[in-house]
Every structure is written in structure tokens, then in C-alpha cells.
Amino acid sequence: MVVTTRRADAQRNITAILTAAAECLSRDPAVSTSEIAKAAGVGRVTLYGHFPSRAELVDAVFVQAIATGEETLGQVDLSGDPRAALTRLIESSWHLVDQYRALLMAAQDALPPGRVRELHADPMARVERLLERGRTEGAFRTDLPTSWLVSVMHNVMHGAATEIQAGRITSDDAAPYITATLLAAFTPPE
Amino acid sequence: MVVTTRRADAQRNITAILTAAAECLSRDPAVSTSEIAKAAGVGRVTLYGHFPSRAELVDAVFVQAIATGEETLGQVDLSGDPRAALTRLIESSWHLVDQYRALLMAAQDALPPGRVRELHADPMARVERLLERGRTEGAFRTDLPTSWLVSVMHNVMHGAATEIQAGRITSDDAAPYITATLLAAFTPPE
DNA sequence: GGTAACTCGTACACTGGTGTTCGACAAGAG
DNA sequence: CTCTTGTCGAACACCAGTGTACGAGTTACC
Numbered sequence: 001m002v003v004t005t006r007r008a009d010a011q012r013n014i015t016a017i018l019t020a021a022a023e024c025l026s027r028d029p030a031v032s033t034s035e036i037a038k039a040a041g042v043g044r045v046t047l048y049g050h051f052p053s054r055a056e057l058v059d060a061v062f063v064q065a066i067a068t069g070e071e072t073l074g075q076v077d078l079s080g081d082p083r084a085a086l087t088r089l090i091e092s093s094w095h096l097v098d099q100y101r102a103l104l105m106a107a108q109d110a111l112p113p114g115r116v117r118e119l120h121a122d123p124m125a126r127v128e129r130l131l132e133r134g135r136t137e138g139a140f141r142t143d144l145p146t147s148w149l150v151s152v153m154h155n156v157m158h159g160a161a162t163e164i165q166a167g168r169i170t171s172d173d174a175a176p177y178i179t180a181t182l183l184a185a186f187t188p189p190e
Numbered sequence: 191m192v193v194t195t196r197r198a199d200a201q202r203n204i205t206a207i208l209t210a211a212a213e214c215l216s217r218d219p220a221v222s223t224s225e226i227a228k229a230a231g232v233g234r235v236t237l238y239g240h241f242p243s244r245a246e247l248v249d250a251v252f253v254q255a256i257a258t259g260e261e262t263l264g265q266v267d268l269s270g271d272p273r274a275a276l277t278r279l280i281e282s283s284w285h286l287v288d289q290y291r292a293l294l295m296a297a298q299d300a301l302p303p304g305r306v307r308e309l310h311a312d313p314m315a316r317v318e319r320l321l322e323r324g325r326t327e328g329a330f331r332t333d334l335p336t337s338w339l340v341s342v343m344h345n346v347m348h349g350a351a352t353e354i355q356a357g358r359i360t361s362d363d364a365a366p367y368i369t370a371t372l373l374a375a376f377t378p379p380e
Numbered sequence: 381g382g383t384a385a386c387t388c389g390t391a392c393a394c395t396g397g398t399g400t401t402c403g404a405c406a407a408g409a410g
Numbered sequence: 411c412t413c414t415t416g417t418c419g420a421a422c423a424c425c426a427g428t429g430t431a432c433g434a435g436t437t438a439c440c
Contacts, residue, residue, distance in 0.1 A: 007385055007438055032427060043388045048429065117356075141374070147358060148367055151349050159345030166307075168337060177338055184331070185375035197408055197415055222397060233418045238399065 014050050016040045021061045026099065029106035033057070058110040065103055066119050069096045073126060082134030086186070087179050089130060090157075093123075094175050097157045098164065124150060134186070141188040153182055204240050206230045211251045216289065219296035223247070248300040255293055256309050259286045263316060272324030276376070277369050279320060280347075283313075284365050287347045288354065314340060324376070331378040343372055 020040035024031045033054055037044040051057040076092050078085045107116050127150050134140035140149070160174045169177065210230035214221040223244055227234040241247040266282050268275045297306050317340050324330035330339070350364045359367065 009437065010386060013387085033429090034427085045389080045430090046387055049386080052429090054428070144367055144370060145359075148353070148371075151353055151358075152346055152371055155345040155349030155352075156342055159341050162345075163338070163341055168341075169335075177334055180334060180379070181338075181342055181375050184377055184379065185371050187374055189370070189374065199407065200416060203417085223399090224397085235400090235419075236417055239416075242399090244398070 010050075013040070013042055013046060017042060017047055017050060017057070018061060018064060021057055022065065022103065025058065025061060025103045025106045027102060029102045029109070031106075055110050058106055059115070062103065062107045062111070062116075062119060065100050066123070069100070070122055072096065073123060078126070078130050082130065082137055082139040083183055085130055086134070086183065089127070090153075090179050090182065091175055093127075094157055094160070094178060098161045098171070098174070101158065101161045101165075127153065131186075138188065140186045143189065149186060152185060156181055156185075200240070203230070203232050203236060207232060207237055207240060207247070208251060208254060211247055212255065212293065215248065215251060215293045215296045217292060219292045219299070221296075245300050248296055249305070252293065252297045252301070252306075252309060255290050256313070259290070260312055262286065263313060268316070268320050272320065272327055272329040273373055275320055276324070276373065279317065280343075280369050280372065281365055283317075284347055284350070284368060288351045288361070288364070291348065291351045291355075317343065321376075328378065330376045333379065339376060342375060346371055346375075 017036065017040040021036045024036050024039050033047055034044050036057070037047040040047070047057070051060065073089070073092055073096075076085075076088050078089065104116070107119075128146055131140055131146050131149055135142045135146070156178055160169070160178055163169045164171055164174060207226065207230040211226045214226050214229050223237055224234050226247070227237045230237070237247070241250065263279070263282055263286075266275075266278050268279065294306070297309075318336055321330055321336050321339055325332045325336070346368055350359070350368050353359045354361055354364060
């Protein structure tokens with residue numbers, strides 16, 4: 001929906017709504033549109049003027065979050081030793097997962113099923129590529145499907161986010177724990 | 191709330207509501223009380239006559255589910271080789287996790303925070319005991335906290351349930367995948 | 381400075397759930 | 411058989427959120 005002729009204040013409000021929504025949804029996946037509008041310093045009607053429904057707003061925020069994340073992940077060096085590369089990738093991914101945890105939940109019950117996964121295609125492909133390479137080089141196990149390994153990685157990271165939120169581990173512990181766990185889990189059985 | 195003097199049909203309805211709720215909540219964590227009542231072959235008013243609120247009903251169902259699960263898990267032989275014992279425990283736990291997946295989600299947003307974990311105390315203690323023993327015997331790694339290992343086990347199993355629901359793995363694959371993954375993840379680093 | 385684009389608050393209609401009240405009726409217990 | 415306990419459906423009040431309508435006011439653009 002890129003409209004060339006759009007007044008400057010309208011564009012300003014759109015980005016204000018987008019950033020406010022990102023922040024609000026990251027705190028509480030179930031925030032109302034009223035609160036988002038208030039946080040953006042904008043009337044609720046204005047919000048609906050730009051986003052036809054709550055779902056489309058959430059979608060836009062999610063798309064933006066993925067794009068931002070992709071920018072970060074794109075800079076990670078995935079060459080060289082697969083295990084070292086995976087460590088670097090976890091280090092970067094982890095912060096994103098922790099940050100966008102609540103947003104993901106918001107997306108999951110506001111967006112049509114499959115949409116979340118669809119938007120995750122790029123980051124998932126990156127992980128898959130690395131894992132596949134590691135498998136051919138003998139660094140990662142091949143007795144389980146790659147898609148399963150991706151899912152394990154995903155779930156361990158999200159589990160770590162839950163543990164942090166519950167105060168059972170600290171944010172600093174998370175990355176080393178995840179790395180140690182996944183490297184072991186992905187190691188080929190003797 | 192064990193009332194000695196309770197008419198037979200009332201008791202019958204209570205159990206009917208409980209089992210119907212268990213089934214409905216296992217399909218859709220957000221079912222309305224109306225649908226539960228209908229499934230139990232009972233008026234909605236009757237339901238509220240026995241359970242003061244939706245939350246208390248969910249709680250009761252959850253308590254019952256935990257109790258049923260404990261009965262199964264209590265029969266698992268956890269002696270002998272810790273790795274073999276863990277395999278047996280996973281085999282049994284897995285079915286329960288898969289079965290009660292949606293119910294857990296219902297509990298998570300209907301019950302006060304912490305209540306879910308409180309009710310999970312017993313099954314969690316069982317896992318912890320086995321892991322601790324395996325650690326002292328050198329079968330499991332000791333460079334990560336036991337609580338973290340428990341969390342990994344929990345998240346990998348729930349992740350598998352998600353994969354099944356999405357049709358990416360079959361129900362039969364799940365147990366071997368989980369076992370292979372967790373045994374590797376818990377192995378002490380050389 | 382005129383005009384089109386945009387914003388705002390208030391108010392409204394609608395939805396879908398929860399929990400309660402009522403009075404008539406049925407079923408179990410003694 | 412009687413009386414208490416329980417059940418039923420329908421109706422109601424309530425709540426919180428979504429999305430729309432209106433009309434007056436404001437802001438950017440040329």
C-alpha cells in the first residue's frame with residue numbers, strides 16, 4: 001500500500017502507530033487498539049484510517065519486525081566451521097527471539113494460520129542452509145530431518161525466553177545455555 | 191469441595207461436565223461454557239451451579255488431568271541405566287503432552303500466573319530426580335543447571351506436538367525424535 | 381490563502397462472551 | 411409420599427473490544 005501522494009503528517013502518524021504498536025504488542029500481546037493509538041499519540045479513528053483492522057496492523061508490525069531482524073541476521077558470518085557459525089547465529093537470533101516473543105504470540109492469534117510461518121520463511125531458510133552444510137561436512141547429525149533440528153532450535157530459544165520471563169535464569173546465561181544445548185543436540189551420535 | 195450429602199444426579203452431572211470440558215478444552219482452549227455445557231448434555235445454568243466460574247472449571251479439569259497423568263507416570267520404571275530410564279519416561283510423558291497440549295494453553299490464560307507451574311510440581315520433581323541421579327552417575331551433563339535441562343525437555347516435547355499439529359511429522363516419529371534429541375543434548379561434553 | 385487531505389472526539393451498533401435471576405418442573409432420599 | 415435438592419430454558423445485565431459515522435476543526439501543500 002505505498003501511496004506516492006501522502007501528506008507528511010499522515011506518514012508521520014503511520015510510523016508513530018507502527019512503532020507504538022511494536023512496543024505495546026511486545027509488552028502485552030492482547031493490547032487493544034485504543035491503547036496502541038494512545039501510545040502513538042493519535043486518535044483511535046486515525047489508527048483505523050490507516051489500518052483497516054487490528055489484524056492488518058499486527059501483520060504490518062510483524063512484517064516490519066521480521067525485516068529488521070533479517071537485517072541483523074544478514075550480517076552474521078555463516079562461513080567456516082559450522083559449529084562456530086551456529087554459535088554466532090544463535091547469539092544474534094537469541095536477542096531477536098527474546099525481544100519479539102510477545103509480538104509473536106500476538107501474531108499467532110490475530111493472523112490467519114500459516115501466515116506467521118510464511119513470514120518466517122527467510123530466517124528459517126537461513127538456519128536450514130547452515131544446518132544442511134554442517135550435515136554434509138559431518139559437523140551435524142543426519143539421522144534426524146533438518147526441519148526437526150530447526151524446530152528444536154526454535155523451541156529451545158523460546159523456552160529460554162520463558163525461563164527469563166519467569167526469573168529462573170538471567171538474560172546473560174541464556175545464550176551460552178542455548179548454545180551448549182543445541183551443539184550437543186546436533187552432534188552426530190558416535 | 192467434597193460434599194458428603196450430594197444427590198446422585200448432581201454428582202453424575204459434575205463428572206459429565208468435567209469429562210466434557212476435558213474433551214472440549216483439548217480441542218479448543220477457548221471454548222465457551224455454553225459449548226461445554228451442551229457437550230455434557232447439561233444446561234449452562236447447571237454448570238454454573240457446580241463451578242462458580244470458568245476459571246474454576248478449567249482449574250478442576252487441569253487438576254484431574256495432572257492426577258491422571260501422574261498415575262501413568264508413576265508406573266514408569268526409573269531405575270537402572272539413567273539413559274534407558276529417561277527413554278522410558280519420555281515415551282510415557284510424550285503421549286500426555288500431546289494429549290493435553292490444548293488444555294495446557296487453556297489453563298495458561300484462564301488461571302492466575304504460577305498456578306500452572308504449581309500444579310506441575312509433581313511431574314517436574316520426578317524428572318528432576320531422574321536427571322539428578324543421572325548427573326551423579328556421569329550419564330548426564332553437569333555443566334548446565336538441572337532446571338534448564340527440565341525446561342529443554344519440556345520445550346522439545348511441546349515443540350514436537352506443534353510439529354504434529356502442523357502435519358510436518360507423524361505421531362509415530364515423535365517419540366524417537368525427542369529421545370534422540372534429548373539424549374544427545376544431555377550427554378556430558380567430552 | 382484556498383483547497384484537499386487529514387485528524388479528532390464523541391457517539392453508536394454490533395459481537396460474543398460471562399455470570400445471575402426467575403419460576404416451573406423433575407428426580408432422588410428418607 | 412413428601413420435601414429437599416437439583417435442573418432447565420429463557421431472559422437479563424454487564425463487560426470489553428471492534429469497527430463505523432458524523433461533523434467540526436486543523437494541517438500540509440501549491
